[in-house]
Amino acid sequence: MTLHEHTSDRRNLEWVNAALKRLTVDIHDRCVGSENNQAATTGFETQLEDNGWSTETRRFYAVDRQGGDARLEARDGTAFEVRASPYSPGCTATGRLKAVSTIEGLEKADAVGALLLLHGDVAREPLMPKNFPFFAVEDHQRIIAGLEGSGAAAIITTTAPGSVTAGGAYPAPMIEDGDFNMPSVYMTQKEGECLLRFNGRQLTLNSNCRRIQSKAANIVGRINEGAAKRIVIAAHIDAKKDVPGALDNGTGVATLLLLSSLLTDYAGDFCIELVALNGEDRYAVPGQLARVTANRGGFDTVALNINIDGVGYIDGDTAYSFFNLPDDMKELASARLLGTPGTVEGIQWPQGDHSSLFNQDVQPSP
Ligand SMILES: [Zn+2]
Incomplete structure (x- = not known):
C-alpha cells in the first residue's frame, strides 16, 4: 500500500x-x-x-406513531404484561377473553365485543401487512379477514420465541400494520399461558398508542x-x-x-x-x-x-x-x-x- x-x-x-x-x-x-x-x-x-x-x-x-404503553387487567386485579402493537390504534376496551389457536377456530369464533387472544398455530409468525404491495401470504390474509369479521373489541397476540427473525427482539408483535384498524397488543408466550387461564372471563385493556x-x-x-x-x-x-x-x-x-x-x-x-x-x-x-x-x-x-x-x-x-x-x-x-x-x-x-x-x-x- x-x-x-x-x-x-x-x-x-x-x-x-x-x-x-x-x-x-x-x-x-x-x-x-x-x-x-x-x-x-x-x-x-x-x-x-x-x-x-x-x-x-x-x-x-x-x-x-406515538405512545405504546398498554395495560391488561382482570377484574380480580391480576395484571398481564402487554405492549401495544406498532401502529395499532389505542383503545379502552372491556370484554370477555376469547382464545383461539387456529384459523378455523378464529373464523368460527363468537367474539363480538371480546378481547380476542391469538395463540398457538394461528400466532406462529408475524402477519404480512394487509396492503403489502409485492406479495401476499394466503393464510395471513385469511387471519386478517377473520379478525376484521370477528367483531372483537381488541386483539391480544402471543408469539413463540422461535417465530422472531434472527436478532429480533422478543416478544415480537404479530401485527405491525398501519392499514389494519383494530387495536392490538402483544405479549410473551409465557405471559400468554397465564392469560389462557382467564379464558371466558372479563378483562380490561387500555392502550395509548396513536397514529400521526x-x-x-x-x-x-x-x-x-x-x-x-x-x-x-x-x-x-x-x-x-x-x-x-x-x-x-x-x-x-x-x-x-x-x-x-x-x-x-x-x-x-x-x-x-x-x-x-x-x-x-x-x-x-x-x-x-x-x-x-x-x-x-x-x-x-x-x-x-x-x-x-x-x-x-x-x-x-x-x-x-x-x-x-x-x-x-x-x-x-x-x-x-x-x-x-x-x-x-x-x-x-x-x-x-x-x-x-x-x-x-x-x-x-x-
Ligand atoms: Zn434493512
Whole structure:
C-alpha cells in the first residue's frame, strides 16, 4: 500500500465514522415520518449537493406513531404484561377473553365485543401487512379477514420465541400494520399461558398508542445525468422506531455518502444514481412504492442496481447476493468481493429494497 492510499483510506474511514455518528447518535431515531427521519433525508440531500450531485426529492405520505404503553387487567386485579402493537390504534376496551389457536377456530369464533387472544398455530409468525404491495401470504390474509369479521373489541397476540427473525427482539408483535384498524397488543408466550387461564372471563385493556399522519421522502442524487443507462446504488435511510439503526442501515447510507465524495469526478458511460430510500423497515414499504411509481416505464434504463443493507457487521461477515446477473458479471463481482476480507456469498434474501426492482424483472445490461 502506498502512503497516498494509506492516507486516503484513513481519511475515508474518518469520513464514514463521522457520517455514521451524525445518523445514529446526533439524529438517532430515523423512523419514517418522524422529524429526525426528515433531518436525515435533508442532510443526505445537502451533502450530495455539496459534492456536486444534482438531487431530486420524492415526497410521500407516511404514518408516524406515538405512545405504546398498554395495560391488561382482570377484574380480580391480576395484571398481564402487554405492549401495544406498532401502529395499532389505542383503545379502552372491556370484554370477555376469547382464545383461539387456529384459523378455523378464529373464523368460527363468537367474539363480538371480546378481547380476542391469538395463540398457538394461528400466532406462529408475524402477519404480512394487509396492503403489502409485492406479495401476499394466503393464510395471513385469511387471519386478517377473520379478525376484521370477528367483531372483537381488541386483539391480544402471543408469539413463540422461535417465530422472531434472527436478532429480533422478543416478544415480537404479530401485527405491525398501519392499514389494519383494530387495536392490538402483544405479549410473551409465557405471559400468554397465564392469560389462557382467564379464558371466558372479563378483562380490561387500555392502550395509548396513536397514529400521526406525516410525510417522508426518497432522495435521488445523480451524476452524468444525460447517459442512456444508469447504475443505481441504493440504501434505506430509515430505521425502526427508537433505535439508532447503525447496521440497519446507517452503514449503508454512510457508504452512499462516501461514494458521493469518491465519485465526484466520475467520467464513465453511465449515469450514477445514489438513492436514499425511505421505509424498508416500515410495514407497507412506502419508499419502495414511491420509487416504483417514479420509475414506471423507466426500469429498462437500469444497467445495474446495487442495494446496500447491513454492511460492516463487526462480529461477523458481510454477505452479498446476486439477482439476475449474467455469468461474466457474476464472476467478476465474485472475484472482487471474495477478495475483500470479511465478505462472503450469502443466500438470496427475498425481502428488502432490492425486491422492488427484482419484481420489475430488471436484467443487467452491458
Ligand atoms: Zn434493512
